Amino acid sequence: MISNHPYQNQFAAIATIHHKERAIGPVLKKYLGLSLLCIDEFNTDSLGTFTGEIPREKDMLATAKEKAKQAILRSNLRIGVGSEGSFGPHPYIPFLASGLEILVLIDSLTGNEVTVSHRFDTNYDNLITKPNENIISFLNKIDFPKHSVIVKPEVTTAKNQIIKGINVFEDLVAAIKSLSAYSQTGQVSIQTDMRAHLNPTRMRSLGILTKKLALRLSRLCPHCHAPGFGLVDVEKGLLCEECHLPTSLIIAEIYKCKLCGFSQKRHERNPNARASARWCNYCNP
Ligand SMILES: [Zn+2]
Ligand SMILES: [Zn+2]
Numbered sequence: 001m002i003s004n005h006p007y008q009n010q011f012a013a014i015a016t017i018h019h020k021e022r023a024i025g026p027v028l029k030k031y032l033g034l035s036l037l038c039i040d041e042f043n044t045d046s047l048g049t050f051t052g053e054i055p056r057e058k059d060m061l062a063t064a065k066e067k068a069k070q071a072i073l074r075s076n077l078r079i080g081v082g083s084e085g086s087f088g089p090h091p092y093i094p095f096l097a098s099g100l101e102i103l104v105l106i107d108s109l110t111g112n113e114v115t116v117s118h119r120f121d122t123n124y125d126n127l128i129t130k131p132n133e134n135i136i137s138f139l140n141k142i143d144f145p146k147h148s149v150i151v152k153p154e155v156t157t158a159k160n161q162i163i164k165g166i167n168v169f170e171d172l173v174a175a176i177k178s179l180s181a182y183s184q185t186g187q188v189s190i191q192t193d194m195r196a197h198l199n200p201t202r203m204r205s206l207g208i209l210t211k212k213l214a215l216r217l218s219r220l221c222p223h224c225h226a227p228g229f230g231l232v233d234v235e236k237g238l239l240c241e242e243c244h245l246p247t248s249l250i251i252a253e254i255y256k257c258k259l260c261g262f263s264q265k266r267h268e269r270n271p272n273a274r275a276s277a278r279w280c281n282y283c284n285p
Contacts, residue, residue: 005032005033005217005218005220005227006220006225006226006227007032007033007034007079007217007227008032008033008034009033009035010033010034010035010078010079011034011035011036011037011077011078011079012028012034012035012036012037012071012077012078012079012080012081012105013036013037013038013039013071013072013074013075013077013079013080013081014036014037014038014039014067014068014071014080014081014082014083015039015040015042015044015067015068015070015071015074015080015082016038016039016040016044016067016083016196017040017042017043017044017045018044018195018196018197018198019038019196019197020083020196020197020203020206021036021037021038022197022203023196023203023204023206023207023210024036024081024083024103024206024207024210025038026207027207027210027211027214028081028210028213028214030214031211031214031215031218032214032217032218034079036081037075037077039070039071039074039075041074042070042071042074044067044070047063047066047067048063051150051152051162051164051191060084060086060100060102061084061102061104061115063082063084064082064083064084064102064103064104064115065082065104065106065113066082067080067082067083067084067104068080068081068082068104068105068106069082069106070082072106072108078107078108078109079105079106079107079108080105080106080108081103081104081105081106082103082104082106083101083102083103083104083206083209084101084102085099085100085101085102085194085196085202085205086099086100087099087100087122087124087194088124090119097122097123097124097125098119098120098121098122098124099119099120099121099122099124099194099202099205100117100118100119100120101117101118101119101120101202101205101206101209102115102116102117103115103116103117103206103209103210103212103213105213105217105228107226107227110226110259111259112226112227112228112258112259113258114213114216114217114227114228114230114258116209116212116213116216117209118205118208118209118212120202120205120208120209121201122194122201122202122205123141123142123143123147123192123199123201124192124194125138125141125142125191125192126189126190126191126192127189127190128154128187128188128189129176129187129188129190130176130180130186130187130188131173131176131177131180135190138190139169142192143200143201144167144169144172145167145168145169146167146200147167147192147193147198147199147200147201148164148165148166148167148192148193148195148198148199149166149167149172149190149191149192149193150162150163150164150165150166150190150191150192150193151163151166151172151175151176151179151188151189151190151191152179152188152189152191153179153180153182153183153184153187153188153189154183154184154185154187154188154189155183155184155185155187156182156183156184157184158182161179161182162179163175163179164193164195165193165195165198166193167198172190175188176188176190216228216230219255221257221259221260221262222262222264223257223260223262224257224259224260224262226257226258226259226260228257228258228259229255229256229257229262230255230256231253231254231255231266232254232255232256232263233253233254233256234250234251234252234253234254235250235251235252235253235254235265236248236249236250236251237249237251238250238251238269238273238274238275239274239275240274240275240277240279240280240282240283241274241275241276241277242277242280242283243277243280243282243283244274245280245281245282247275247279247280247281248279248281249275249279250269251268251269252265252266252267252268252269253265253266253267254266
């Protein structure tokens, strides 16, 4: 733990009905000495659900910030934490599922906002099936019953025909049977339930992301001492050894404080350093 960190012995609030504090709290405590309190009276599902009954109106970052602000408002604490996840095909490898997680910390005293995000492996998946079909290989793949599932009719006009949080095989069989009756195709969709407390893989991801947040918060701005001084950009343009034109190789990392705007170049390459001509668009197009 870092001694004399501004957040040491402070309290932060998180608004969650999915027990995210279990993954996030211990990490903030261990690395920063910051205690996390859970506010469960605010229904975070009102900002959007994974299953789409309530569409998410804002983008992920805005939603995470809104959760952090609600936590501050309802707890009267200085610091709020908000988390938001999104699951689907990987943007570059479409046959692979991936989950993007965002974590935001807002300090209402200073107005400081620190955000981290990461793309994680996930068991996010779904299967179209009907009663009496063998679904064991799918269930093994998503690690059921450690991970819960949702069942809904494949095609239906019936409203609210959805069963969530299933983690008992007999309940799953019964849900497939009862909901197939509402499906115009006679088939149902089984989907991983991505709510954090029902998905240990996601809980693990949240813990790892919190470590990233703690690391970022541990760096104080050299100018105003706000927590969260970190990498925001890189400067490209290392010169080619042959033609001396700029390449796309990195010259320096740019660290910045979101609060006061102070920025600093780090890991700057030696001014005499040159890029190999094989990275040059001119010499090696
Ligand atoms: Zn600063
Ligand atoms: Zn060149």
